Ligand code: DAT
């Protein structure tokens with residue numbers, strides 16, 4: 520199974536509501552490994568590059584304004600099929616549609632203020648990780664518990 524990396528952002532609403540720990544906890548509990556983590560302020564330029572695919576959408580100005588309205592907690596997570604695994608932990612885009620048991624389904628009721636971002640595919644993940652993290656900010660290390668999270672088949 521492919522070991523992937525994905526970019527996750529706990530968005531400004533999550534930081535303001537004190538939900539960063541709760542959000543990280545859910546990814547960590549699933550077994551995903553944190554290899555990069557920082558609190559940062561997204562600039563308009565970074566938001567524009569990150570959401571380049573959405574430039575023409577009607578919700579784009581509001582999205583950029585929201586994403587730059589306060590600090591975010593940015594992280595890179597690693598694990599087998601990490602991109603899809605994280606999207607499942609996050610739930611559907613609008614909190615109103617997201618299933619209970621997901622971050623968006625348990626913690627929010629808004630459409631736009633949906634607490635968390637996660638890369639939606641391998642190309643996006645590569646681009647977004649490079650946008651938010653310098654190579655030296657990503658750490659390779661072994662966790663003591665990894666032998667109980669991944670077996671040889673998972674790593675192959
Ligand atoms: P996701 O964040 O689930 O990957 P997306 O990439 O399609 O969703 O959109 C990026 C963000 O833009 C999303 O988290 C919330 C906002 N958004 C998307 N579609 C929207 C819409 N129709 N109206 C308002 N906000 C929207």
Ligand code: MG
Pocket residue numbers: 637639
């Ligand atoms: Mg997206």
